[in-house]
Amino acid sequence: MQRFGDNWTLIKLDILEKYLKSYTTVMKNKTYFNLIYIDAFCGCGVNEKINSQGSPLIALDYNFDKYIFIDKSVKYINELKNNINKNANHTNKNILYINKDCNSFIQELSLNRYDRGVIFLDPYGMELSWHSLELIAKTEKLDVWYLFPISGLIRCLKKDRKIHDTICNRITNLLGTENWLSELYQESKQCSIFDEIEYERYNIKDVLSYVKNRLSTIFSGICNQPKILKNSKNSQQFALFFMCSNPKKNVTDLALKLSNYILN
Ligand SMILES: C[S@@+](CC[C@H](N)C(=O)[O-])C[C@H]1O[C@@H](n2cnc3c(N)ncnc32)[C@H](O)[C@@H]1O
Numbered sequence: 001m002q003r004f005g006d007n008w009t010l011i012k013l014d015i016l017e018k019y020l021k022s023y024t025t026v027m028k029n030k031t032y033f034n035l036i037y038i039d040a041f042c043g044c045g046v047n048e049k050i051n052s053q054g055s056p057l058i059a060l061d062y063n064f065d066k067y068i069f070i071d072k073s074v075k076y077i078n079e080l081k082n083n084i085n086k087n088a089n090h091t092n093k094n095i096l097y098i099n100k101d102c103n104s105f106i107q108e109l110s111l112n113r114y115d116r117g118v119i120f121l122d123p124y125g126m127e128l129s130w131h132s133l134e135l136i137a138k139t140e141k142l143d144v145w146y147l148f149p150i151s152g153l154i155r156c157l158k159k160d161r162k163i164h165d166t167i168c169n170r171i172t173n174l175l176g177t178e179n180w181l182s183e184l185y186q187e188s189k190q191c192s193i194f195d196e197i198e199y200e201r202y203n204i205k206d207v208l209s210y211v212k213n214r215l216s217t218i219f220s221g222i223c224n225q226p227k228i229l230k231n232s233k234n235s236q237q238f239a240l241f242f243m244c245s246n247p248k249k250n251v252t253d254l255a256l257k258l259s260n261y262i263l264n
Contacts, residue, residue, distance in 0.1 A: 003049040008229035010050055012240055013058060016120060016145055018262045020062040023118055035064045036117035040102035042069040044079035055120050056080060060090050070098040070105050106132040111141050121146040130176025137218040137245045143255050144243040148211055151237045154204055161185050161199040175214055184210060208239055219243035221252035227263050
């Protein structure tokens with residue numbers, strides 16, 4: 001069993017479920033496509049804290065031809081198998097369980113001409129590398145829900161801009177550029193008593209627009225506004241983004257119409 005999250009976790013799962021429902025309905029008659037659901041941070045399928053099924057069990061209620069469940073914890077993969085096998089409705093489903101870091105799995109991911117699908121990226125924090133997002137975008141076949149760790153990023157972006165090298169590398173890995181150091185800070189109008197330049201970090205709203213701009217450099221479409229998920233103390237934890245990788249305008253327009261409607 002896993003125990004994490006809060007009311008925002010239920011909101012996140014509700015948004016995912018509504019999209020899976022719309023997606024499988026729209027694709028129902030397009031039988032020439034092989035529909036795939038990929039859960040790159042799948043967990044064990046049950047969240048005791050919020051008394052809810054996790055994303056992989058929710059996805060199994062919708063008709064995909066194949067499900068790929070990835071988690072780097074062998075314990076969670078084994079628990080997920082047990083949880084899925086308890087439900088007789090799931091016994092005939094085509095499920096691939098992968099016990100490894102999803103960033104290395106995504107490097108090996110190869111989709112065929114008729115594959116189409118949805119990938120859910122639901123990390124605890126800053127585990128997903130930008131390179132993985134680039135590879136997902138290059139498939140041109142996947143719709144993407146990404147729970148971006150805004151509170152994790154803000155914690156790393158120290159106000160005085162004095163950030164340890166290890167943390168700098170983690171931020172670069174998350175955002176896919178080293179320019180964030182100059183782009184997310186501006187020179188302060190006040191000088192320090194030692195006449196050094198002082199910096200001010202962008203506020204959370206501007207950091208989120210920056211993230212959205214970065215994502216839109218690699219995906220063909222992105223939601224108007226991500227869903228901001230707050231904890232019980234009203235502090236912003238994550239931003240749930242939707243992106244579309246298919247470059248065909250009619251496909252992107254439809255995916256964005258559905259996702260924007262659900263996000264609103
Ligand atoms: C927030 S939980 C996922 C919850 C799940 N989506 C749900 O709805 O119940 C994050 C999961 O990602 C796994 N994880 C963390 N880092 C990972 C990585 N680099 N690759 C794959 N799985 C990872 C953790 O073991 C954990 O089970």
